[in-house]
Amino acid sequence: MRQYWKFGAITVVVLATLGWLAVAGINESKTYYITITELQAMNQKALERRLRVAGDVEPGTIVRSAARVEFVLKQEGLRQKVVYTGREPLPDTFKDNAQALADGTLRHDGVFEAKKIQAKCASKYEAKPGAEPANQTAAPRTS
Amino acid sequence: MENLGALALLLGLCLSVYTILAALAGKWKQKPYLAASAERGVAAVWALVTAASAALLYHLFTDDYRVSFVASHSNRDMPWGYKLAAWWGGQEGSLLFWLWILSTYCFVAVWAYRRKHRDMMGYVIAILMTIQAFYLLLVVVPASPFQMVSSGGQVTAMPDGRGLNPLLQHPMMRIHPPFLYLGYVGFSVPFAFAMASLITRQKGDQWIATTRIWTMVTWLFQTCGVMLGGRWAYAVLGWGGYWGWDPVENASLLPWITATAFLHSVMMQEKKGMMKVWNVVLVAATFFLCIFGTFLTRSGVVSSVHAFAQSPIGKYFVTFIAIGLAGTIYLILDRLDYLKSENQLESVISRESSFLFNNLILLASCFSILWGTLFPVISEWVTGEKITVGAPFFNKVNIPIGLFLLFLTGVGPLFAWRRTSLESLKRNFLWPSMAALALGVGLAAFRIWNFYVLMSFMLCLFVALTILQEFYKGARAIQGKQGGTLVGCAVELSHRNTRRYGGYIVHMGMVLMFIGFTGQAFTKEAMEEMQVGQTLQVGHYGFRLADLKKANSPNYHSATVTIEVNRDGQPFATMHPEQRFYHASQQPTSTVAIEAQMKEDVYVVYAGNSNDGQKPVIQVFINPLVNFVWLGTFVVVFGTLVALAPSKVKMVWPRTQVVGTTGATGRGGDWATEAKQADEGMRR
Numbered sequence: 001m002r003q004y005w006k007f008g009a010i011t012v013v014v015l016a017t018l019g020w021l022a023v024a025g026i027n028e029s030k031t032y033y034i035t036i037t038e039l040q041a042m043n044q045k046a047l048e049r050r051l052r053v054a055g056d057v058e059p060g061t062i063v064r065s066a067a068r069v070e071f072v073l074k075q076e077g078l079r080q081k082v083v084y085t086g087r088e089p090l091p092d093t094f095k096d097n098a099q100a101l102a103d104g105t106l107r108h109d110g111v112f113e114a115k116k117i118q119a120k121c122a123s124k125y126e127a128k129p130g131a132e133p134a135n136q137t138a139a140p141r142t143s
Numbered sequence: 144m145e146n147l148g149a150l151a152l153l154l155g156l157c158l159s160v161y162t163i164l165a166a167l168a169g170k171w172k173q174k175p176y177l178a179a180s181a182e183r184g185v186a187a188v189w190a191l192v193t194a195a196s197a198a199l200l201y202h203l204f205t206d207d208y209r210v211s212f213v214a215s216h217s218n219r220d221m222p223w224g225y226k227l228a229a230w231w232g233g234q235e236g237s238l239l240f241w242l243w244i245l246s247t248y249c250f251v252a253v254w255a256y257r258r259k260h261r262d263m264m265g266y267v268i269a270i271l272m273t274i275q276a277f278y279l280l281l282v283v284v285p286a287s288p289f290q291m292v293s294s295g296g297q298v299t300a301m302p303d304g305r306g307l308n309p310l311l312q313h314p315m316m317r318i319h320p321p322f323l324y325l326g327y328v329g330f331s332v333p334f335a336f337a338m339a340s341l342i343t344r345q346k347g348d349q350w351i352a353t354t355r356i357w358t359m360v361t362w363l364f365q366t367c368g369v370m371l372g373g374r375w376a377y378a379v380l381g382w383g384g385y386w387g388w389d390p391v392e393n394a395s396l397l398p399w400i401t402a403t404a405f406l407h408s409v410m411m412q413e414k415k416g417m418m419k420v421w422n423v424v425l426v427a428a429t430f431f432l433c434i435f436g437t438f439l440t441r442s443g444v445v446s447s448v449h450a451f452a453q454s455p456i457g458k459y460f461v462t463f464i465a466i467g468l469a470g471t472i473y474l475i476l477d478r479l480d481y482l483k484s485e486n487q488l489e490s491v492i493s494r495e496s497s498f499l500f501n502n503l504i505l506l507a508s509c510f511s512i513l514w515g516t517l518f519p520v521i522s523e524w525v526t527g528e529k530i531t532v533g534a535p536f537f538n539k540v541n542i543p544i545g546l547f548l549l550f551l552t553g554v555g556p557l558f559a560w561r562r563t564s565l566e567s568l569k570r571n572f573l574w575p576s577m578a579a580l581a582l583g584v585g586l587a588a589f590r591i592w593n594f595y596v597l598m599s600f601m602l603c604l605f606v607a608l609t610i611l612q613e614f615y616k617g618a619r620a621i622q623g624k625q626g627g628t629l630v631g632c633a634v635e636l637s638h639r640n641t642r643r644y645g646g647y648i649v650h651m652g653m654v655l656m657f658i659g660f661t662g663q664a665f666t667k668e669a670m671e672e673m674q675v676g677q678t679l680q681v682g683h684y685g686f687r688l689a690d691l692k693k694a695n696s697p698n699y700h701s702a703t704v705t706i707e708v709n710r711d712g713q714p715f716a717t718m719h720p721e722q723r724f725y726h727a728s729q730q731p732t733s734t735v736a737i738e739a740q741m742k743e744d745v746y747v748v749y750a751g752n753s754n755d756g757q758k759p760v761i762q763v764f765i766n767p768l769v770n771f772v773w774l775g776t777f778v779v780v781f782g783t784l785v786a787l788a789p790s791k792v793k794m795v796w797p798r799t800q801v802v803g804t805t806g807a808t809g810r811g812g813d814w815a816t817e818a819k820q821a822d823e824g825m826r827r
Contacts, residue, residue: 006491011503014547018507018540025536026518033519033529052531064753090751093731 031103036075039106052103053080053112057119059096073100073112082112094119145210148198149289152239155191156279158184163272170265181268182253188275189250196243199236199288203229208301211290212236218306218727220697224317225307231320232307234441234456235288240320241437242278244328249275252332256353263350266339274331277463285456306727309699315375319368323395326365327433330398333358334430337423338471341478348412348419355409356787362406363783365399370776381733381748383668383764385772388537393516394436397509401429404505411498415560416485420475421502423482427471432509434464439516490562497555504547511540546598549657552650553606556643557613575608599661603654610647610654617644638791645786652782655775662743662768670762672753681763684745685709689717691759699723701734704749704759708738720749720761743767 031050034042039053055073062071069084082102084090094100094117104114162184169177199212203226208214216229216236231237249271257264282288291298307316333354340350372395373385386392405425411418438460475482488495514521515532522530557571579601586597618632625632637644669681673688680686690705703721707714721734738745746764753760 003488003490007488007496007499010491010500014500014503015507018511018544021539021543022511022514022536025539026532028539029533029535030530031533033531095731 036073036078036080039080039112040078042106047106047108050103050105051112052101053082054099054101055080057094057096057098057100062096071100073102080112081110082114084114084117086115086117090117091119144198144201144207145289145291148195148202149283149287151191151195151198152279152283152287152289155188155195156276156283158191159188159272159276159279162188163269163276166265166268166272170269178265181265182257185250185253185268185272188272188279189246192239192243192246192275192279195282195288196230196239199239200227200230203227206304208304209291209298210288211292212288214292214301214304216304216307218304220727221306221312224314225312228311228317228320229307231324232311232316235282235286235290237320237324238278238282238286239288241324241328242275242282244324245271245275245278245331248329248332252335252357260336260339260349260353263336263339263343263345266342267335270335270338271331274335277459281456281459285459303727306698306725309723309725309732310379312698312725313375313379315371315378319371319375322364322371323368326361326363326368327395327398327436329357329361329364330402330426330429330433333361333426337426338474341423341474341481344478344481348416348422351409351412351422358402358406358409359783359787362399362402363780363787365395365402366776366779366783369395369399370773374773377769378735378737379732381735381750381762383666383746383748383762383766384663385769388512388515388534390516391440393512393537394439397513398429398432398436400505400509400512401425401432404502404509405429407498407505408502411495415495417488417495418498418502419482419484420479423475425502427475431464431468431471434460434467438464492558492563492568494555494558494560494563497551497558501548501551501555504544504551508541508544508548511544512537515540542595545657545660546595546602549599549602549606549653552653553602553609556647556650557609571609571612575605575612578608579605593664596661596664599657603658603661606654607651610651613647614644637785638788640792641788641790642786645782645784645788648782648785649779650782652775652778652780655771655778657775659768659770659772659775662766662771665767667765668763670750670760672758673761674758679761679763682765683711684715684763684765685712686747686761686763688759688761698727699725702749702759704761706736706747706761708745708747716745718745718747720747722749722751722759739770741770744769 029050031052033052033054036053036055039051053073055075058072058074058079062069069090071082071084073080073082082104084102098119101118102112102114103116103118104112107113162181165177165184166181168174169179169181201207202210202213203217204223206213206217206219212233212235213229216233217226221229225232229236231240249268252271253264253268256267260267292301293299306312333350336350336354340348369392372392376387377383377385402425405422408418408422408425412422438457441456441460488499490496515536519529519531522528553575554572557567559567582604583597583601586600591597591600614633614636615629617636618629621627621632621635622629625635627635637648667682669679671677671679673679675688675691678685678687685708687707687709688704689707692703692705694701694703701721701723703719706718706720708716708718716738718736718738720736722731723734724731733749733751736747738747744764744766746766748762748764750760750762752758
């Protein structure tokens, strides 16, 4: 019986450590999904959180320069100015009318500063490549 | 043709329902003719599904754009290899492909085992057929691959198809999905046998002996599938890595983890009669995670960078999984008495406990990945806010888990069953741990301070040495008796006990993969808008943009840059990353250029163009040691094949005779000492 106690104790220690790491990992990387409506209705809280906003890229608004890319996301008639300052190149699928996901934070001036952009092609056909696991990537990762 | 295909699927659905009923009735009423009829039903369903698949392929190869699946996943200019790949390149086709593999597996399993396991065959057929009926239902009702393109009530043909997504037009795409599917689907068979053995209240663990090879082959396919996926991402996606903890990747990893746990804990059942409940749970978990993975990739439940197909088949899956899980749980709880353990855990430092920890930690990893993947769904239920967690979460939990597993890989196989004496610990681990410590000190002297990196390299060396030591000791023992070269003796040794030494080779492959994973800590990258003639310096490498060319092909038009790379000033390579624009799908993609070396990969991406469209944006990664990941995969595959080969010496392990030993084979002398130590241990 003593062995089972020992084993149980080790198990508890291992699981507790992992649990602690998991909580730390969640706090470090948690990102809130919100709509543009919610984003614009949020107050102080929005400035502290990491957010993920989805919308369509308004045609003609993409302005690229060496260090940054600016564009406007549109969702249900609302517009949100986004500036992308991440290091990675934007995905190939990022272009006018694409559905984009912007990860980042809201700045005090109301511009959304994205560190990461994911984009899907806005095609009227089903915009899916393979349906098999592990390789359905329509957009190269930007992480 | 399309009508024939659809008809075959419909007939298949009806026949599969009949087969389930015939199999069950044949069993309950003890009617051999019904049982035989069910077996033939399996063959007939296979024939029908094959016919439907042939019909779909016929449409793909004859460019029949009246069929909507063909029109949206193929086009005239695609080479035939990709037309074949289009079969699994889209939702409906891939479901049919899945079904065809399942049906083939089922056919093979039933015909191979029907005499040996007559008593449970009825249930095996019924279970496998239920899964098939479910997939047949999917391809008949919500996701028919034979849907026609219609306008105004008339069937019309599209002038040309949209083509396979350009990212999928890669040689890897022809083999990666089939491998993954062979893995995913294959776990259905061990599951069916496990459940059938529960239903028929089998005392022994015949199902494990029967399905061992099956599980290993399936595991091998799954391993290849996952790694090919990583390799494809690395070679195609152009973000410099091979694993991003994306929901779809996770979905393929989850069943792999539980299957790995099962392959280990199964030894506990075979040799000690322990962990019987646990093994049934693992087999069931693996099977349901496979179905869950299919569901996750198709239902749009979790959003992903992978473009998911939003479709109504999600609720079908939820229903199927819910009913299946409820049935499985009921069955396990009801039959607990038949799954009693025959032995008890005796010591924390023993083979048994290393298996237990191996399982515990694998399951913890599996759970954390599942949790992280479903976090948006869970958090939305609980708090109403959709929260997602990213790579840092997965890494934070799974890096320590990986290192702990690596540690167990080294020590576990050398621990004795029941308990391990201090003496044997010293004998087995003294030199490997000294060497690992020395390596740690050496690396620290070179200013590598990162704890995980240090631990990983030290453990890699430690595990590699323990494995080599095993081969060396065994080979020396044989050499002492028979002579010959050491390598020849090592081969002879492996041949005598393929399971054990094959397993060691698999472990060695894992060590190599860990070396590769650790290399990621030293990745360097840079990105720059470049003009012709300009140079970008990254680490030891200089990248000079020498030329920019545009070209046209029927499938796409492209822009290619020529980059001259030098290393410490010496010419090193000329690389040609490319950007393509596919006509059919109107999508741009980047083609990555990789200069592979064992030490580090030089990885160059033509990432895009500057705003004025004149200057190409070039991104460069230096990825150290990444090739060890692929090398490790080959070693894992080789090791698994060795383990699958029949042993030259048939080993019988009567359970009562397994005495504390670190390995009864190939080490004649140690047997006795170990047994003696174990005896002494017991007396103490």
